[in-house]
Amino acid sequence: MFQGLDCVSRAVRILVGRNARLNQRLYEASGELSAALSRPDQWPPDLLRKARGVEEKLTAKGRPDKTINGMDVSTAREIAEEIFDLSIAISAASIHEMKKQVSAVPMRKGGRTRRLDFSGAT
Numbered sequence: 358m359f360q361g362l363d364c365v366s367r368a369v370r371i372l373v374g375r376n377a378r379l380n381q382r383l384y385e386a387s388g389e390l391s392a393a394l395s396r397p398d399q400w401p402p403d404l405l406r407k408a409r410g411v412e413e414k415l416t417a418k419g420r421p422d423k424t425i426n427g428m429d430v431s432t433a434r435e436i437a438e439e440i441f442d443l444s445i446a447i448s449a450a451s452i453h454e455m456k457k458q459v460s461a462v463p464m465r466k467g468g469r470t471r472r473l474d475f476s477g478a479t
Contacts, residue, residue: 361400361408362447364393369444372437379433380425386440387412387421404446411439 368389375382390412397405414436418424425433 360396361393361404362451364389365408365440365444365447368393368440372440379430379437380428383415383428383433383437384422384425386437387415387425390415390440391421401450404443404450407439407443407446411436411443414439 368386371386371389372382375385377385390408394400394405394408394412400408415421415424418427428436
């Protein structure tokens, strides 16, 4: 769909795959989120708002390191969950967009052209 998907996916992998304290993992993931937001023109408006909301929480005290170092575990966990939710929303939007593109590809069957129908798929 767009480069932001790759960066947010990396952020999730950092959050779940590193052997470090949650605050350290969240700090590393914030760098990926920042990279993902470097091209806001590629984002669907609703997902951009969601991503910017997470970014605002990560920079509430200025730089992410200063904000995250002052966070309690509960707040850090909530923000990590928002990044997970963002990743799921991006993936769902990407799948929906791919379905629209695939359904527009003409298919040949019995000498006739037909279109794939994903209208019943969710």
